[in-house]
Amino acid sequence: MSEAEGIRLQKVLANAGVASRRVSEQLIVEGRVRVNGVIVSELGARIDPENDLVDVDGTAVQLDATKRYVMLNKPTGVVSTMKDERGRADLRRFAEEWEERLYNVGRLDADTSGLLVLTNDGELAHVLAHPRFGVTKVYIAKVEGRVTAQTIARLTRGIELDDGPIAADRARLLDASSGSSLVELTLHSGRNRIVRRMLAEVGHPVAELVRRQFGPLHLGTLPVGRTRELTKVERGALLTLSRREPDAPPAEGVETPESEEQETS
Template sequence: MERLQKVIAHAGIASRRKAEELILNGRVKVNGKTIKELGTKVSTTDKIEVDEVPVVQEEKKYFLLYKPRGVISAVSDDKGRKVVTDFFPNIEERIYPVGRLDYDTSGLLILTNDGEFSNLLTHPRYGVKKVYIAKVKGIPAKEALKKLERGIHLEDGKTAPAKVNLTSLDKRKGTAIIEVTLHEGRNRQVRRMLEAIGHPVMKLKREQYGSLNLHGLNAGESRELTLHEVKHLRTLAQTGKIGHI
């Protein structure tokens, strides 16, 4: 179920605010009944009309993209840079990214036109588990990594406990590979956490999101999620199990 004005906006009839005006002015019908309440929710089976013209609701779509570095997690960019929806030129539905990955971060990103599903995965209460692989400058000491596991103070507050593993190191080059598992979604969080312990990120990739991974995909490639995967993510989030580390 989604709010009526949101469905109208998604169908390209009008902006969200204009859709609200259409409803308040009695120009919208649901199943033949005029609706004037903004809180009204509808399903994909409801018949919606604006000024007696049927509104075609988009089929829900769910995609997994292996986002390359140097791509914006948005549907457009005022500077003309490449955005994630550029990888879906043949998709008619207006999909958008669930959350975001930084411009210089690669990895797993979900795109959909299902607002309820997107909100479920991004809401802090549900804590979707995310696994990142970071190449950092220097070789962190065990105590520094334990600080990250316990939670570390950043400018926007202390982070929640995380799982951190030093997977490999290169003493000659003075670099290390670290796996970070967390269930928060703050802006540039992994980069800020590692910089806080004195080991700035050189390269960052998100390898896992909830129960999904990048197996079988190269950078820039995508695939549609199966119904089972969508249902599994939704169920895990609703039960709160998806964020356990």
């Protein structure tokens, strides 16, 4: 490390955009800043921004400015890979909008639209995509037929599929009219095409499916086919999530098949 074995913590916080240096000093004195999980309340403390983990009020602070986090509202008809060997529409054109070499976190199948994260942070991508971490995803499905309250209860109570039982974390009926229904499902399972299979099993095949939420991220008003960089608050929420199990093995690559809706042939 340079600068006499580290950089003053308040300077690191200010450089990261947390607050001005004076306000950062106040945060430290008030005991609201932790370094590697330990509260640091002395203004003379120095850290190594390249290796130390910092959080303020329990929310992680991004110190590595080389990491990029982007939200995409994936259109239907696009496969979740950066280079499709079969020549189908893929994610390259969305990633090319950014200087960094980005990859998708998990996958949505070609017929599913909605929230995908593109990033060059492999460690965070592993946490978000791997089902063992239980990151929840929220989907809205337009299904055939009129869904009843009994069917919603069945989805949360649990149903049996070919590869074992499954239950939604939450389920809501948003609308039931004109021979179709809108259903909101929240799950953390990483099984293949699980949303479509669950709804088909209860007699309501999916006509349209969109992922509206991925962990702490909400799609909001982002138009289909558009990207945007995550806000500082969103980045902090993702990094906080990624530090829940620091001993988890890193992924070999950012792109992984573990997700709610895997790309299938």
